[in-house]
Amino acid sequence: MVAPTVKRRRPLTPYLLIAPALLFLAAFFGYPMVQGLILAVYDDEAVLPLLEDPGIEAESLGTLPQGTGLTVLDQRANLIDGELTSDLLTEEWFKVSALDSNDQTVEGWAPETRIRIREEADDGTPLAGTVRTKLAAGADPQTTLFQEASESADTAAKLDARTRVRIVDTATLELWFLVTPQDDETEVDQSLEGWAPSRFIQIFGEGELGRVDRGTEGQFTSRFIEKMAEDRFFGPAWRTTLLLMVLILPVQFVLATLMALVIHARLKATSIFLYIYSIPMGMSDLAVGILFFSLFTGNGFINSFLEGIGLIDEPRSFLSIDTRNWIIAAIVLAELWRATSIVMVIIVSGLQSIPDETLEAAELFGASYWQRVRYIMLPLLRPSIQVALILRTILAFQVFAVVIALGGGEVVTVLANETYRQYFALRNTNVASAYAVFILLLSIASAFFYLRAVRTQDELSST
């Protein structure tokens, strides 16, 4: 064999043409989807590192997961420059200048707990105050002024209680806690001991106990998925979704095939049927839900009709908390009415792609109408049915508006409704995302299943 000497050049134009579409896909489909996936499995506040010293730059000794119980061993206040976070535990320190007992002018820092503010500027800046009296017996009656805004700094001076001071400067300090785990339930290194800023620690009672409120480092976690699986609505939601699918899809496909056969029969005026059958395709699913609600509701058409012909004396309630089966029946009817026509349209187009002569040949060789349907049309419709099945199954996993309109989403709930509930009612973005991912995985799995189960390619590549 001689290798070909001329290399085939790949045409570039198709790739250039497809580039905008790829960018669009990446920006508006790929990115949000990946973000959604990440939300379901990644907790960006999972663990809190404990530091060697009370300072942001200090070395990490190890991490504690969110919610770990803690014992507070010590606390320290650190100066914050500028940035203030709302959930910060802070201490205000004042730099004061005053005359001490010896009439010497002294200057130094004191915590706000030691100074009573007597005078403020219009914008609230403290200008002057007095030193507070110490109440505890046996304590040093004098208040210490420190060289810097820290109790570990050197003493600058001491002031008597009620000494008038001028406040020349203020400083805000954040509390840091030296903590160690106090928790038997979580599997953490119990000997760990380190510093953490107050903003990530929740303190109980007198300040000896606390827990890790939220972490600063993210971690992949199955927590949200577990939470979804343990959710009391999860079981009912997916069981109802599957139940609806099992009730709707087979009936829908039989109906759609029959409708398509009616249209394909080309009897007189069958095109009118096509238009009539197609009406539901133009209606939004919520509108269909409301339409069927008006049929089934207390003084709706069905009750009026039954009363009118004397079958019942007073309106029955079909859509109440006690009539779950009626709600399901109403949903099935509404979905059948709404979504059968799209299946029909796909099957009609499939039927039209079967050459007339093929069907005539079958007829000529003695196949009755139903034999032609069974042996010729249905096998040749397999690609169309496959497409319709994939489409309908994916849409069935997403069923939502009709369920909400007819059942309110409480008695009968579905996966999409739970996604909605977690996101809006419970404000639990991560679990909502887990639900959404669950629906996505079911959809992908069903599409693969149909592509495998309804094999078509090898036998219909050409006709």
Added chain:
Amino acid sequence: MAEIRIEGVSKVFGDTYAVRNANLTIHDQEFLVLLGPSGCGKTTLLRAVAGLGMADAGQVLIGGRDVTYLPPGERKISMVFQSYAIFPHMTVRDNIGFGLRMSKTSKTEIKRRVDEAAELLHIEDLLERRPADMSGGQRQRVAVARALAMQAEVLLMDEPLSNLDALLRLEMRAELKRLLREVKATTIYVTHDQIEALSMGDRIAVMRDGVIQQCDEPATVYSEPVNQFVGSFIGNPPMNFIDGVLRRVDTGLVAEVGDGFQIPATSEVPDELMPRVDAPIRLGIRAESMVTSAEPAEGAIEVVISVVEPLGAQNLLTIDLGDNRLKVSTHPSFDVRPGQTVWLQLPAEQIRWIDPADELVLGTGAR
């Protein structure tokens, strides 16, 4: 016995007749070719026999049984379609056996007959394959095998060879002829190819605008066309037509054409010719019926050759005679070139006399 009788069959699409009052009898085991240009209604007539489009008037009888309103499946017929209409989702074996399965034939019998049909068409090794990866010729064979496996007494073929390339068509033509002689079915074969019709048919029915013009054996249709259309549609090159005026001279009747050329008639002219003296007349003559010679001859017309087309087995000369353009075929050894003068003889017994008004050939009883 499966004689097909088509009695007064008409088929109307909208307000035009696709087939108008067709009457045909196809004898048992006969091979009848329905020939005509596209749109002449030949396929429509075939479909009326098949039951794929009911006749709007008239009757179709197969083997003495009135099948006019029977569905195709109950007519005991079998058919080869123009597009082959093979079922793409079935193997060749299932395709060939389809009709037998529908009629609830036993499995062993189906297998036997499928194998038999496949053997006839030499496609035994294709039986387990699907049509998708087969060539046009192979599919054609499958379609024929499917029709033969039914062993119906009536076989209908709708332009079965028109989708094949020329060489394959030639090959299949001979093979189909052999096969149909073997299976002894009464056959209606639709084609627009006059060579196919001449070479295959026991009889040819020529159709035009929904009306059957003539139904006769190939040789008769070729040499004794009933009208100008049949003469011009059959044969390659088509029949020549020469316009002239009928005159009576001392020797008998002559046709005066062009600048005073006189073409004599035989003594046994049709009676219908007599009253037409001094009236316009049209002569029809086949290209190979004329005799050309390089030397002047008795009763020959002096003409000038305008075009010479060598076709291998023959040379086709184009000659202008008055306002008429003639195609004359000569033996390749007759060496001529354009512009040369030759002498053309029109043998009186080969001349067909045509009424220019209704284009019917006089004396054939077409009137």
